[in-house]
Amino acid sequence: MEASFSSKAYLDMELLRFTTAGSVDDGKSTLIGRLLYDSKSIFEDQLDAVKRASLQKGGDFLNLALFTDGLRAEREQGITIDVAYRYFATPKRKFIIADTPGHIQYTRNMVTGASTASAAIVLIDARNGVIEQTHRHAFIASLLGIPHIIVCINKMDLVGYRQDVFDQIRLDFKMFSDRVFPLHDIRFIPISALNGDNVVKPSIRMPWYNACTLLNTLETIPIDQDHNFVNQRFPVQYVIRPESDEHHDYRGYAGCIAGGIFHPGDPVVVLPSGIKSKIVSIDTLNNTLTEAFPPMSVTLTLEDDLDISRGGMITGAYDLPTESSEVELMICWMNPKPLQMKGRYTVKHTTNEVRCKVEEIIYLLNISTLDTIAPVDEIRMNDIARIRIRTTKPLYYDPYSLNRITGSLILIDEATNETLAAGMIV
């Protein structure tokens, strides 16, 4: 909301989605409040409301955490109970924050927030260092394939802004992370959300830290490789048949590019039939395109008149996804009703829906120690486990590590219609 936005500059901005993870009292809400406040994304009426509320609660300072308190229940209890989305922008990027709570029982919310994020902020209280919950948060970020992790060591003001405290925590974190996700882009920033050190403005109290502030990091993290641009994948979402006089024979396949770069003339294979064809055009309302890449929503037309419906997939002719009705996956269970061995569920994978049966619970994971536990016959809410399912019809998928769209699925309860689990195909 900076007055310096010119209409034109705004049109060149990029979008970064990130998630935040911290334990209770790590100061996560304060950090987000600080980011919004110092980047001048808070409006006067919001500021007034928070000032009033801060006074009411007996605080003699502006309680930044109150900017992100959403529902009435939260305001009463003073805790965040669900995923909330926040927005702010700088002249370089627009940001979407998935603000998720840190309680153990709310792993499911963190998984939800992490599923669409390109970056994760993991908060550590400088006084406590790396604790069990830090492992959980870092592990979930890695499990969900978030490419960039920013570890913010908060409350540096309470440890005298000492470099040795920061260095020790960084070392401890790396000991764990090297074991779990050695290839990830991990950055460490010492901050005080309360006082604003290294959040938006560089800290004068930590001259020993010369790298980027948090906001600067968020503005410059490279995000152009966060999608799969190699393997052509186009799940068919909807078939467009105008059946009007002007477009009598038009048959377009609408969808969002899930992987690879498509061009007119590209040879393709249509799944599940396996029939070969060729892309004729890539259509949008304004024009036809010479290429389309993730995550663009487009409409493809093909050379041959084929019977393709929702749930089908158009892929590169020489680069097919895996086809199987036996699928192994990591899941996060999200429902109070536990997963049952031999349980039957609906699988939603890309635009396709099939039924499945749980054939095997391979192991349950203790995400604090990363120990595997087997055998188990039940998976409860907030558990992370590896399972094997058998589907009624084959799925066309890639491993989650290669493609977060064609490698992910959800399980749905056939009786209650609730979303039960997030699944990442191994």
Add this chain to the structure above:
Amino acid sequence: MADHQLTHLKELESEAIYILREVAAQFERPVLLFSGGKDSIVLVHLSRKAFFPALIPFPLLHIDTGHNFIETLDFRDWLVKEIRGRLIVGSVQESIDTGRVVEEKGINASRNVLQTVTLLDTIEKFKFDAAIGGARRDEEKARAKERIFSHRDEFGQWDPKNQRPELWNLFNGRKHLGEHFRVFPISNWTEMDVWQYILAENIDLPNIYFTHERDVFYRDGIWLAAAPFMQMKPSEAVERRSVRCRTVGDITCTGLTLSTADTVEDIIQEIAATRVTERGGRYDDKRSEAAMEDRKKEGYF
């Protein structure tokens, strides 16, 4: 910007089109809630893009409080013709006449809350199973937590503590008979995004969004339009001012901004410099701190 990196507007557009197509694919009788405001106009534009060259495969529904800016109605009728669409109107006046709701009395009387009953009645009458709305998460704190596919029970109620987890782009629209969904394709847009998109796509808007002279009066920090059904206090006086609407709703609760902005570029500059949220000018949100949350639970937009 790298070669294969979308701008944020293109990425938001793509996401919204994806969501609209999911609605058309997953539901039997979707409807687009059309208020005449800029957000629902953008939704109509996105819907045209999503299904081109076919027509939009769902009708528009306008819940008419009877207290409209006349410009909104004219624009609505023009737009429906333009897209060769179908319009359904749910009338709050009819709900009052048939005794479904009782009109509020007093100085701050508004039909804004009454709309909920008319909306739910219309959804039931036409058996709509998905109502697409232009609500955005940046508008209000209760909305920040709402899902893009937001489940409603058979009474049209939202249960904020028991929402389905929403992961990746896998939207679960399964429901039982009589239940429906509210779907918000532009959840992730901010007010600024909407205006920038209107500029980039050259989208037509009703002229009340731009500066014009109007009879107005001042109440509790908000400029309101003088109209025959507006009750005024003795201390309040009508003045002629240059104003524009920042949001468009029922005339009784739509605050007007003193402004000389007469192009989209002007409006963008004005918003960039503004220090008050868009809903800060909405009289209906000022009733209590949890006003929106309470209305949403009952089935409000």
